[in-house]
Amino acid sequence: RNGRIIVTEYPDRLVLENEGQFFEGVPADYISGHKTPRRYRNPFLVQAMAELSMIDTMGYGIHEMYAGQRRRFFPLPDYDLSDADVVQMTIHGKIVDAVFSRMLIQKTDLSLEEVLALDRVQKHLPVDDEAMIKHLRRRKLIEGRKPNFYLSAKVALASDAKADYIHTRGQDDVFYTKLVMDYLNKYHSATRQDINKLLWRMLSDALDDEQKETKIGNLITSMRRTGKIKNSGSRRAPNWGIAE
Structure with missing residues (x-):
């Protein structure tokens, strides 16, 4: 369609827009890093970029973006596919809820699935997985009633660990x-x-x-x-x- 990739820079985020539908599947399919596309929209461009080291790996870009944001304790990227002819992605550069970042710092055992759900809670987005909601409640990571969940601020605040908590935070x-x-x-x-x-x-x-x-x-x-x-x-x- 000869459409441009539009990158808009804001003080707290980057928004990237590309004409056309998401090429194969949906973004959520690629977050875990277990799926790779069977083909590319422009395989020659992908191969050239890989050989020139302009991209690290082929097929793992979405997974690496999510993992990178997690390592920085930032909110995870957001995809907007509400327009059938446009793919929009937002990469956040600012903390949305400090409790979320604190959880990532202190609870290094969180799975990617747990982090994805907690990210939706901090952004006040619905979490449809009932099993995950019960799991997060058992771990005392979320509070409130559906659909108004919020992140628990009672993370690792044992009375004998307050000084360590301040240094960690x-x-x-x-x-x-x-x-x-x-x-x-x-x-x-x-x-x-x-x-x-x-x-x-x-x-x-x-x-x-x-x-x-x-x-x-x-x-x-x-x-x-x-x-x-x-x-x-x-x-x-x-x-x-x-x-x-």
Whole structure:
């Protein structure tokens, strides 16, 4: 149909739109990583991109996107197929419910199916799987009555583990943003290394080094997009200051 792929960037999300129906099956078929498409809409393009290392694997893109968001403790991607001739996908870059992120940090044994259901609860979307609802209730992960479920805030808050919980949870972005702004008000500029040094020990102990790098990068991007800071250096060697 010669339609374009439209990518719209918002401060808190990316929205991608593509003309035409979802090519084979539905997105949910591919989330677990157990299904691969039998054919591709443009097999020559897929093969070329794989050989040029522009894509890591063939047939596992949806699974990797969901797994990546889970590793970052962010909401999972959303597909919108309400228009029969358009596929729309939203990738979130901002926390919807801090309790959801806290669950992912603390409960590393959650299955992907459980995370998918909890993600729907935090977005106030229906969960139709009655067995999953009962399972989440037994694990004390959700509260409320159908259809008004909500995530339980009573996650791993044993009285003898409060200090560990605070270190594991970390702080919210408002706290980190204030630290960066206070630094810039005093010293006028900061490199990425300066900001890393400022925030590194403040971040959740549950994050590994790669996740901390990602967390700080996302914070800087958010501050830039909201007009709080600007880069007076280059893309490869940024030098951040307060936006006037």
